[in-house]
Amino acid sequence: MSSKNPVRTAPHYVAEVDEGGLGAVDAVRVSDRKSNLWLDAWRDLRGRWMFWVSAVIILFIVFVALFPGALTQVPPNDNCILSVKTQDQADALGVPIGTRISDHGPLPGHPLGFTKQGCDVFSRIVHGTGTSLSVGIIVTVLVAVMGIVIGAFAGYFGGWLDSFLMRLGDIFFAIPYILAAVVIMSLFLHDRNIWIISLAIGFFSWPSTARILRSEVLRVRNLDYVMASESIGLSKFRTMFMHVLPNSIAPVIIISTVGLAGAITAEATLSFLGVGLPNNIYMSWGNDISAAQTSLRTAPQTLIYPSIALSVTVLAFIMLGETVRDALDPKARATR
């Protein structure tokens, strides 16, 4: 008992036994909805307007990429004319013979005007969507796979493997990936395609994913359920795939959605610099922005519209990444 002298005798108060009883200790909340990390995240996502806005934009972009013909019948690269020469052309465009079409503003059937080569800006943007999206997705998948494999092995097995892989990552990290991609693309002058450019971008951007996954794996690896699995007799590999990876993957998903936007920008940047995709085969927003530079004063539409397409796409993916991050983070969920 306390060494102090009691200053008073407190009354002995006993509450009435309340309706709930003491059953709560044992009760299983079976009436509640099922929940786990992913279900909770989905329930949270459903309630965010930013998620729906970005999801609608992204679905639209995917649709455009898959079915460009649904939006425009005008070929993006063929039948481009610098000036109206025949009566047929004049009738189709509603302008007299001899009109310069190169860098011309909107005409009937060509809502966004023409490029310097006299190609339809709208059609080029629509057909360029597929390129941007493919590069974005291929790079993201490549980076995620490399990052996950390297990060997981480094984090889970530790020791010299960890040191080796992480130092390797540091080397790659120290080289700016755009610079590296410029060098790689310069090596492939004649046979550039979507795969080459994706590899060029992705091959140097895995270290940040690997680092993030490694730190998550390091955290999860020390949790009791991993130890429990090992003492059950689960092999190290199975423990890693069954328990460690699924519980460490959330940050990678977040960084990947934002990274997809970055990859699209990177493709545009390389194309802008002239080391991207050949502009006579692939429609690419970056190519168009690059080509539009020279006529910025006289025909701003050739620059502005591809830039808007690029910005909206990138913004949509960044918004998606933001909402997914908040949904997967219980702390951010609680404060909403």
Next chain:
Amino acid sequence: MSALEPLLSVEDLQVAFKTQDGFVPAVRGVSFDVYPGETIAIVGESGSGKSTTAHAIINLLPGSGRITGGKVLFEGRDLSQLKRGEMEAVRGKEIGLVPQDPMNSLNPVHRIGFQVEETIRANGLATSKRDVRKRAVEVLKEAGLADADQRLRQFPHEFSGGMRQRVLIGIGLSSHPKLVIADEPTSALDVTVQKKILDHLEHLTAERGTAVIFITHDLGLAAERAENLVVMHRGKIVESGPAREILQNPRHPYTKRLVSAAPSLASQRIQAAAATGAPIGSVEVEGEEPTLSLLTVAERAAEASVDAPPVIEFRDVTKVFKIRTGGPRSIPFTAVDKVSFQVPKGSTMALVGESGSGKSTAAKLLLRLEDITSGTIHVDGKDITELGKQELLALRRKMQPVFQDPYGSLDPLHNIGNTIAEPLNVHRVGDAKTRKARVLEVLDQVALPQTVLARYPNELSGGQRQRVAIARALALKPEIVVLDEAVSALDVLVQAQVLNLLAELQSELGLTYLFITHDLAVVRVIADHVSVMQQGKIVEQATVGEVFDNPKTAYTRELLAAIPGVDIPLGA
């Protein structure tokens, strides 16, 4: 102010937290008085609203919390109505706070001195640089830290947990407040440290006539340290009054359950189901019958099992860790030092020790999660230190662990059914149908309904998760279960349930337990034999009765004396 006036008077306090589903009440109409100089303890399990009540008094509720009704009268002023500036003048100066977690309550990038001086300046106790420094030294001296001058120049990481808590107590008491709120001040510390710290706090507050609100989950500790108790359950006060009276004559069914479940207050080993006649599934959920008490039936026939052959045998087991220093060299650290003991079949051996004593490492060595440096461990007479892959798998089948943290020991992405079935799948026991049947069988053994099969761990309470962990351990019909602090993280009532469950399973299935714990009180109700570990060595080894009645070493005596509430005589 006359001595008969209460210093603090909480009247019908209501606190609610904002969540996604609207406001959820956490404190529902709590009223109590604190008189000058008295110590009052608020006791309750996690989620009972005890800490929330304390934080509401000094207006330190987290962002989503709000006082929704009632008054907090401190010397006649309603604290809940004060403006921020006025409240800041009360906090620290009039009401001090000793926070819960000494490890995270000091800023690691500032020197101790800076943090103590900050308090002194904030409360206007001294202004000139020299006076502040002088006062800071005094504060640390009062808090019981030797070489206060030197200590001020150190950083928090150079301090042990107990020393940090002393600093926090010093800070809390630095301006001689009239009231101190101590929120579980020692729950993160070892028992022997806890006793010293609380003795010191009691001494300081008694000397100055400071009133103390002491918040704890441990009824024994509360009764030992406070004159009056307030027992809270689900946001309400269920019983309050003089500590001794409540302990000896609890009237509310919840308090009765709490008193009978507190291991520090119980005296004997739990008897198995056979002795009490209570079948395992009969865990009382509805009525007020305290069937979950740690039954105090007379001595168990523990002697009988002593003659049984040892299932686990440690012979001079040593584990040396290499601590990396950052360079190529490493320092050897002996975590387990020539430990030898035997565990007879069907009995429970408790490995007791404070943090860093090597008890958990010993468990990991037995589970072969770490490799032994020297010595041998025999299980069923077979040396397990050098086993092939197949033999190791066979060993794992015989021996299963249950870990401390019910929140960490289950994979949050696997449902309960898959979690329990995992060991069966790994060892390819039977076909899908027999596995399913076995899962249902063990679920029944741990008294969980079948409806949990499709649920995920975060939907279950701590006690239920620990049952799932036990069910997973039992799935392979092991002979040995290694319980590493398996009940330490649980609330008292749930702890009592799990301990009872373990005892019943032992007698039913003839299990052998290696029970790792820091809590001697729990040892008394679950174990047959005790090995007390200190700094990697076993300092005392005997049956539970011998250790408790006739401890041989000073260290064991110190551990025993530190069990809170051990001297309080219980009523009928």
